[in-house]
Amino acid sequence: MAFGNPPPLHGLLSFILLFFSSSFLFHDHVAAAVTVTTTSIHLDVVRKPTPDVPIFREAPAFRNGDECNKESIHISMTLDSNYLRGTMAAVLSILQHSSCPENFEFHFLWARFEPQVFLSIRSTFPYLKFKIYRFESNRVRGKISKSIRQALDQPLNYARIYLSDILPGYVKRVIYLDSDIVVVDDIAKLWEVNLQGKVLAAPEYCHANFTEYFTELFWKDPELSRTFEGRHPCYFNTGVMVMDVEKWRGGGYTQKVEHWMAVQKQKRIYHLGSLPPFLLVLAGDLKSVDHRWNQHGLGGDNLEGKCRSLHPGPISLLHWSGKGKPWLRLDSRRPCSVDHLWAPYDLYRPNTHSLEE
Ligand SMILES: *[C@@H]1O[C@H](CO)[C@@H](O)[C@H](O)[C@H]1NC(C)=O
DSSP, X not given: OOBSSOOOHHHHHHHHHHHHHSEEEEETTTEEEEEEOTTSOOGGGTOOOOSSSOOBOOOOOOOOOTTOOOOOEXXXXXXXXXXXXXXXXXXXXXXXXXXOGGGEEEEEEESSBOHHHHHHHHHHOTTOOEEEEEOOTHHHHTTOOOOSSGGGGOGGGGGGGGHHHHSOTTOXXXXXXXXXXXXXXXXXXXXXXXXXXXXEEEOEETTSOGGGGBOHHHHHOHHHHGGGTTOOOOEEOTTEEEEEHHHHHHTTHHHHHHHHHHHHHHSOOBSSSSHHHXXXXXXXXXXXXXXXXXXXXXXBOSSTTOOOOOOSSOOSEEEOOBSOOHHHHHHTTOOOTTHHHHXXXXXXXXXXXXXXX
């Protein structure tokens, strides 16, 4: 394993301590998992801030209500130090609105081994059950075609395609979430969706003009566009998905998505990043869930500074997809009104220097 930026010695030592107190699993050729239990080590003592990893305050402990069973709810998200503030807020929002918060098990995917990010999660959520897996970005790097937005071309954006290879076998179902979301409802309601034999559940948007997600070249090629034959394809957003992991693995969906990425390498059939190949494989063939579970687009359009307002109807999950992120807009003191809905979940502690040595 290689360190991206060498951490300061102090941090490194504390990580090594942790390394030996945790068990490591090696899963396939794709992932190395750090298994962490809540009893592993008291990291608040050894935690030291670094310039690139912000400091967060500790979230309270959330306890199960009396009616809770022991069934785990598996959530997967990517971990990127640039989005860490979003991830922290997302996790807090999920725990806070859950009636059985101790049932969660988080599965984080990272592309780079960043001990400080690990320590940061551990100290912010000392009671959280979570694992971190390495996503081997080389697996996808050569398959990515340039999109219209550079941020979409990060290998980690493609990690969701490989969940069935990365997650351990006992995870039969997972909710995949982007890092720029907050949940304002009990996510167990989404977790319990009846997939009715489908591999994926997500809100569908049949009013969006589906044609526009693909190029003219795609639609004019009868061989290619035939892929939608017999389906009524609608746009869906890959930032919130419930996945039947076994069905995904058994059906070879990773390879199906990769196939379209290979086609895109040959001829340009779409403009965006990881979304269109998902649409090609699964649009019109998923279990539709209520729109309340992905109020997306709150990041605004590609135009700088353009705010979006909420769509009418009930909301269970807010999603700042698009270019603008609420933490950046709040920091710049030019927030959009929807950003004030994100702010209560922000655990970031600005201007916190060093903790006691
Ligand atoms: C959808 O987009 C395509 C391509 O831009 C356009 O030709 C078509 O008229 C649009 N359809 C609707 C219903 O707006």
